[in-house]
Amino acid sequence: MGRSPCCEKVGLKKGPWTPEEDQKLLAYIEEHGHGSWRALPAKAGLQRCGKSCRLRWTNYLRPDIKRGKFSLQEEQTIIQLHALLGNRWSAIATHLPKRTDNEIKNYWNTHLKKRLAKMGIDPVTHKPKSDALSSGDGQAKSSANLSHMAQWESARLEAEARLVRESKLRAAAQFQPQSPSSSAPPLPPAPPGNTSVVSPAPPPPGSLDVLRAWQGVWSAKPTTGNPGGRIDLESPTSTSSFSENVLPITSGGGLLDGSSTVCRQGAARELEEEQDLEWKCFEKQPLRMLEIKDHRIDSFASFSMDTTSVFGGESSSWLPESSSIGTGSSGGEFGAGFTGMLLDSSDDRNSSDGRGDSDNLEGGSCVEEEGKEGEENKNYWNSILKLVNSTSPSRSPPVF
DNA sequence: AATGGTAGCAACCGCAAGGCG
DNA sequence: ACGCCTTGCGGTTGCTACCAT
Numbered sequence: 001m002g003r004s005p006c007c008e009k010v011g012l013k014k015g016p017w018t019p020e021e022d023q024k025l026l027a028y029i030e031e032h033g034h035g036s037w038r039a040l041p042a043k044a045g046l047q048r049c050g051k052s053c054r055l056r057w058t059n060y061l062r063p064d065i066k067r068g069k070f071s072l073q074e075e076q077t078i079i080q081l082h083a084l085l086g087n088r089w090s091a092i093a094t095h096l097p098k099r100t101d102n103e104i105k106n107y108w109n110t111h112l113k114k115r116l117a118k119m120g121i122d123p124v125t126h127k128p129k130s131d132a133l134s135s136g137d138g139q140a141k142s143s144a145n146l147s148h149m150a151q152w153e154s155a156r157l158e159a160e161a162r163l164v165r166e167s168k169l170r171a172a173a174q175f176q177p178q179s180p181s182s183s184a185p186p187l188p189p190a191p192p193g194n195t196s197v198v199s200p201a202p203p204p205p206g207s208l209d210v211l212r213a214w215q216g217v218w219s220a221k222p223t224t225g226n227p228g229g230r231i232d233l234e235s236p237t238s239t240s241s242f243s244e245n246v247l248p249i250t251s252g253g254g255l256l257d258g259s260s261t262v263c264r265q266g267a268a269r270e271l272e273e274e275q276d277l278e279w280k281c282f283e284k285q286p287l288r289m290l291e292i293k294d295h296r297i298d299s300f301a302s303f304s305m306d307t308t309s310v311f312g313g314e315s316s317s318w319l320p321e322s323s324s325i326g327t328g329s330s331g332g333e334f335g336a337g338f339t340g341m342l343l344d345s346s347d348d349r350n351s352s353d354g355r356g357d358s359d360n361l362e363g364g365s366c367v368e369e370e371g372k373e374g375e376e377n378k379n380y381w382n383s384i385l386k387l388v389n390s391t392s393p394s395r396s397p398p399v400f
Numbered sequence: 401a402a403t404g405g406t407a408g409c410a411a412c413c414g415c416a417a418g419g420c421g
Numbered sequence: 422a423c424g425c426c427t428t429g430c431g432g433t434t435g436c437t438a439c440c441a442t
Contacts, residue, residue: 016436038426038427055410056410090429101431103409105431110407
């Protein structure tokens with residue numbers, strides 16, 4: 001396993017890229033593709049090492065990346081995925097369209113980690129920091145549930161990855177190439193011998209990417225400060241909005257759902273302010289977050305229970321027809337899933353505070369009945385078991 | 401206005417692993 | 422089978438802008 005000297009240190013520029021360098025790199029790649037990164041700098045007339053060019057392209061110049069502020073949904077997704085995957089930034093990045101692993105990593109380190117810490121949650125374990133915090137039965141239960149959830153979810157994601165791999169193999173025999181213009185980062189190969197590592201599929205249309213289901217939920221269900229459920233994330237430097245990133249995998253049907261009770265007339269700035277407020281509320285109430293996490297688990301459960309419907313149920317309008325493998329249940333349940341959890345959370349924060357934050361947080365109410373939650377948890381774990389078991393060769397995998 | 405501290409982010413470093421001859 | 426090359430990835434650094442004093 002030799003290691004190539006990345007850059008002969010002589011005569012090669014380091015540090016920030018200039019617009020001229022960017023232009024050269026862009027022009028070259030647009031014309032020739034990057035080819036061998038090592039050879040690229042000389043051909044493109046750049047005094048940089050290939051690695052530097054590759055990083056610059058991957059993290060900044062690539063046309064299919066989005067820059068700018070992370071949405072609340074993206075933040076939540078990152079947190080969820082980090083709880084499940086740890087510091088596997090590339091894996092996390094595959095679930096956040098147009099975000100690079102570097103950007104996500106930076107955002108985690110500079111924002112989310114600190115926020116979680118402030119909320120009394122260990123950003124590494126995603127559990128309450130101190131024993132004192134988790135001394136209560138319910139709180140301890142929350143931690144245990146979350147831990148279990150992570151384990152099961154890892155297993156489930158692994159099963160999905162297997163399905164994807166299998167179906168890809170089959171699909172490859174039928175038609176190729178696949179999604180040549182895919183904007184997603186390249187999929188890291190599955191680590192051999194490490195069955196606990198999730199190897200999410202690159203998100204071609206119709207992948208079994210359950211996180212896309214989350215996004216589908218987000219796009220289909222209006223959220224606080226998000227008129228019509230549309231999410232406009234566009235940053236001054238961005239060339240695309242969040243909806244562009246996400247909505248292609250959803251049907252247009254849910255996008256403009258007028259049934260929202262939480263719609264607000266607001267621009268992106270309003271949304272940002274709101275997000276800040278929400279976080280501030282979290283920070284004020286670390287203990288409340290523990291209760292929220294209970295919701296998270298249950299909501300996550302109801303979301304995950306719909307995995308089969310994601311595979312091919314009525315709700316999976318973003319899937320190609322050929323991807324159907326399961327019978328599936330109503331996709332409407334997604335509304336009580338991840339989004340529901342978030343809405344619950346904001347609702348929770350509003351109602352529990354009692355200090356008038358509701359002026360700022362008009363959280364929607366999708367609160368599930370308490371009685372349902374235990375049942376849903378059971379169903380969730382059962383569905384995961386089913387799913388994992390269903391990866392036997394006898395089961396038809398989705399075909400892309 | 402000057403200075404020190406801090407946050408945010410782009411970029412670098414070095415390891416690991418797959419590809420290929 | 423072996424070793425080199427290339428690429429991917431995660432951790433870390435260093436620069437810059439912003440903020441408080």
